[in-house]
Amino acid sequence: xxEADNPCVRCGACxxxxxxxxxxxxxxxxxxxxxxxxxxxxxxxxxxxxxxxHAQPRCAALVGTVGVKAHCGIYEWRxxxxxxxxxxxxxxxGDEACSRARARHGLPPLD
Ligand code: SF4
Ligand code: SF4
Numbered sequence: 282x283x284e285a286d287n288p289c290v291r292c293g294a295c296x297x298x299x300x301x302x303x304x305x306x307x308x309x310x311x312x313x314x315x316x317x318x319x320x321x322x323x324x325x326x327x328x329x330x331x332x333x334x335h336a337q338p339r340c341a342a343l344v345g346t347v348g349v350k351a352h353c354g355i356y357e358w359r360x361x362x363x364x365x366x367x368x369x370x371x372x373x374x375g376d377e378a379c380s381r382a383r384a385r386h387g388l389p390p391l392d
Pocket of ligand 2: 340363
């Protein structure tokens with residue numbers, strides 16, 4: 282899909298709506314690629330993208346302005362929940378979670 286046709290590049294709402302938790306094994310200090318500095322440790326085995334549990338969530342890796350222009354600053358190295366549930370990606374675009382995230386930011390659901 283061309284960037285101009287991709288609604289995610291004008292959105293980013295799902296990266297400023299949900300907690301993003303994953304295994305510490307995905308950290309670059311372990312066997313993964315997610316930059317440690319953008320995460321907070323929860324337990325010995327799990328961590329979270331920094332900022333995603335704030336009262337007004339916003340992932341520390343999100344670049345830009347939600348609803349205007351936004352992208353993941355670590356797209357190639359983003360953790361598994363973002364890959365599996367399609368945060369900022371075609372997989373989840375237009376689904377119920379996408380619509381909820383957009384509503385949190387005053388954006389209408391996608392067609
Ligand atoms: S998946 Fe939905 S909420 Fe997430 S960036 Fe794309 S359009 Fe926005
Ligand atoms: S896709 Fe990137 S910016 Fe969005 S929640 Fe995941 S790591 Fe954060």
